[in-house]
Amino acid sequence: MPYIAVTALSHVGLVRDHNEDSLVVGPWTLCGTVTQNPQTLLFPFGRPLVVAVADGLGGQPGGEVASALVVNELAALGPSLDDTQSVGDALNLCNRAVYSAAEGRPDLAAMGTTVAGTLLLPESLLAFNVGDSKVFRTGPDGALRQVSVDDSPPPAPGHRTTSAVTQVLGGSRGYEDVTPHLASFTLSEGDRYLVCSDGLTDPVPDEEIEAVLRVHDDGRAAFELWKAAIDAGGPDNITLALIRIGDTL
Template identity: 35%
Template sequence: MTASTRDPQTFATVRVCAVTARGAVRAGNEDAVLALDWISQSPRARVSDLTTAWTPPLACAVADGLGGHSAGELASRLAIADLANRYIAWDGPRAVHDGVVAIGHALHYTAARQPGTAGMRTTIAGVLLTGDGAYVFNVGDSRVYRITDGYLEQLSVDDAGPGGATVTQCLGDPPDAPLVPHVAHAPLDPAGARFLLCTDGVHGQLDERRLRAICRAPDARALVENLRDEVYAAGAADNLTAVVIDVLPRG
């Protein structure tokens, strides 16, 4: 049974370990990451390890600019920066839904101003930590998982065509194609919680059995380092981004 997370004494800290980097094939990094108040689009695969007091709302997210589309690198960076400015006002599922739609529309109108950015798009997947628990949101095929005692459970919903080869909706799509973000509430266990966010450069590069095995690592930093190393060992055909969030109890 899950206790109410409105009690400010339930949790003590939030630890976030994150990496975003260029893979072995692409010339640049079209992924971007928000980890608490830190934003990165680094080409180098260095793991950042951040800790903050439990002072919700707090947010983490990953975005993957569509490869082969105009300005995919810019699209993911703009979406993550816009999210960082907006999420503080999100207080429930409707606010999260409407906020993600607003980010998508803003990206579309920004893209339309210059020929070089016309049509730029990005996926997004994130976790908003609030006094009511966690709100998980996504558009596209970037993912959010919950890890419980080493068990991996996908909470996001892939927007992908048959075989996962095509993405069926993204931030930046024209407003006449209604954007339908996936938003779900995930209660937080008083004993703590762990989430994994990643782009398809991670979950698409590793088979499900290997991904599940890596996620049994007890330490957040080791988990992210292992994901990074396994993706490069498998060829890193795409850019890669992974974020592990640990919500840690008091005591």
């Protein structure tokens, strides 16, 4: 029977004093905590499966609250999702949930979060994101390609990345619907996807991520990606999920 393997971890990094990232893999969520080693979960094909990372906004109160709200909403909504319209609607429900939770709470004012992830269906995969957390795909040749679309301005000259975001769930702009980025892909045996927060991609260049994925299987790859971010200074929370389509369970 075909299966889906998801290998994930979440770590505070070396600079932040707490983890504002959250993770959802099907019914399983990990919110604002730390995994010491990559964990792998196996799922059979047949039911919708959401795998997503939410990265609470740094510099604002309640980032971990916003990211946890979003992944818990996606865990609950995941079994009912079946196309791009339903995913877009779900992300706007998440957006409203973040605003509603902050209403009347000065300690949570302007809290927000990015989100990026995948919805795996029997014959396709939908990638989605709001903000600058990312989804990557590796093709048969091992080449890494980003399939999410960053909601961020171009980096300044001489810089590889930027910390600014132009669209998030919640945040300080006042309530308005978000416009998620959505893309659909046909599933094939051996496909691999990487969903991650910018705690991985800001310090670790794409070519280094690609090199790790070319060489290592899922568990070792997740560890080596985390280690690369730590070796680069671990400036932010690091959360990632590797998704692989297998042939026989």
